[in-house]
Amino acid sequence: MIQWRIKPTAAGIGYLVMLLVLMLIAVNYSNNLIFTLCFLLTATLLLSVWLSVRNLWGFSAKQVRVRPVHAGQDLEFEIALNEHSGQHHLYLTLSCKDKQSDKALLKPFYHLRSGHPYEWIYQQPTQRRGIHNPQSLNVDTVWPLGLFKLSRPLIDLPEVLVYPQAKSAHSVPENMSGQAAHAHTEAEELAGLRTYQPGDNLRRINWRSLSKGQGLQVKEFDGADGDPAIWLRWQDLNMIDYEARIRTLCHWVLECQQRGQEFGLVLPGIELTPQRGGHHISACLKQLALMPGES
Numbered sequence: 001m002i003q004w005r006i007k008p009t010a011a012g013i014g015y016l017v018m019l020l021v022l023m024l025i026a027v028n029y030s031n032n033l034i035f036t037l038c039f040l041l042t043a044t045l046l047l048s049v050w051l052s053v054r055n056l057w058g059f060s061a062k063q064v065r066v067r068p069v070h071a072g073q074d075l076e077f078e079i080a081l082n083e084h085s086g087q088h089h090l091y092l093t094l095s096c097k098d099k100q101s102d103k104a105l106l107k108p109f110y111h112l113r114s115g116h117p118y119e120w121i122y123q124q125p126t127q128r129r130g131i132h133n134p135q136s137l138n139v140d141t142v143w144p145l146g147l148f149k150l151s152r153p154l155i156d157l158p159e160v161l162v163y164p165q166a167k168s169a170h171s172v173p174e175n176m177s178g179q180a181a182h183a184h185t186e187a188e189e190l191a192g193l194r195t196y197q198p199g200d201n202l203r204r205i206n207w208r209s210l211s212k213g214q215g216l217q218v219k220e221f222d223g224a225d226g227d228p229a230i231w232l233r234w235q236d237l238n239m240i241d242y243e244a245r246i247r248t249l250c251h252w253v254l255e256c257q258q259r260g261q262e263f264g265l266v267l268p269g270i271e272l273t274p275q276r277g278g279h280h281i282s283a284c285l286k287q288l289a290l291m292p293g294e295s
Contacts (some may be wrong), residue, residue, distance in 0.1 A: 004056075005151045006049070012147035015045065045147065052150040055092070055141050058085025059112060061155040068285075070163045070250070074123040075132065077157055081118040088113045091143040094120060094154070096135050122157075129164040129246070129289045163285045164243075168251035193217040229262040229274035242294035253284045267291065 008016060019041050026034035061081045069075055083089065089112040096105050105122075112118055124134055134157040142149050193206055196216040209217045232252050237245040249265070256263045264274035265284045272284055 003153060004053075006052075006148050008148055009142060009146055011145075015041075015147050019045070044145075048145045048147050049150075051144050052141055052148060054087075055089050055143050056139060056150055056152050058087055059083040059089060061137065061139075063155060063157065066158070066160055068161065068163060069126060071126055071129045071165045074125050075134070075160055075162070077122040077124070077134070077137075079120045079122055079137065079155065081112060081120075081154075083112050083114045083116075086114050089141075091141055093140045094122070095138045095140055095151070096122065096124070096157075126162045129162050129291075131290075132160045132162045134158075134160070161286060161289055163289050164246045164250040166247065166251040166254050168248040193219060229264060230256075231264045231266060231274070232256075233266040234268060235266070246288050246291055250285065250288050253281060253288070257281050 019038060022034055022038050022041070025031065026038055059081055061079055063077055063079060066075060066077050079094075091110055092108070092112060094107040094109070105124075107120055107122070109118060109120075122137065124132075126132055136156045137154045138151050139154045140149055140151040193209060194217065196205065196218050206217045206219055209215070232249055234245060234249070237248055240248065249267075253263075253265070255261075260276065262274050262276045265272040265287065267287060270287055272280070272287065
């Protein structure tokens with residue numbers, strides 16, 4: 001059920017006070033002319049409310065998408081407003097109260113009509129990792145006379161998972177590159193070729209097969225040869241505090257993604273086996289984001 005809210009503006013309060021004073025004068029002096037004026041002012045007031053309601057009716061909003069972010073970055077909700085009643089809507093304001101700053105974020109726009117959708121990127125700051133619960137987005141109007149502010153919910157913004165900050169004061173372990181302990185030639189240990197998958201190490205691409213029109217392929221090696229899978233372990237970071245461990249592991253996960261390195265992640269009670277690719281990266285970042293707070 002849509003919950004509408006209406007409250008008088010400063011001009012509206014002055015209008016109501018003036019109307020009340022005129023009503024008292026009309027009753028006290030039995031003046032028909034003042035009675036007529038009061039009825040006209042009351043009719044104008046009711047007409048203003050009806051036009052405000054009509055101005056907020058007949059359009060809807062949908063969320064296009066929201067991009068994942070890390071703590072400290074702004075969430076960006078792409079909102080699209082579509083008119084479907086065939087009328088024009090004037091002097092509207094999109095508003096959303098920020099829980100963290102307790103301030104209303106406002107975006108005024110002046111005209112919405114059928115066939116001309118209005119698009120807006122709504123930004124909301126984040127400070128912590130984990131589940132972020134944004135407020136619902138409202139639409140307000142003071143049209144036509146500015147006597148009342150009418151508001152209704154427009155769209156409920158979904159929960160969003162905010163990843164930890166990727167920050168580390170510690171250098172990436174040497175064995176992450178997989179070069180030192182297994183320095184063999186490709187000619188001796190090459191096991192075959194397979195189709196390239198997102199996240200594969202770019203150094204393993206077989207450019208010769210690509211030049212022959214065989215598509216993008218990567219080289220595979222037997223056993224532990226080539227770039228071996230490595231493990232990112234929670235217990236290896238005992239020298240730093242709880243949240244710093246999470247930030248460091250997040251940094252290392254993204255570093256592995258950049259290098260195309262196959263890796264596994266070990267957290268308290270959780271073990272993700274070594275893999276590559278976007279799905280594995282997302283799963284690791286999700287587990288880090290949902291780690292319980294430090295007790």
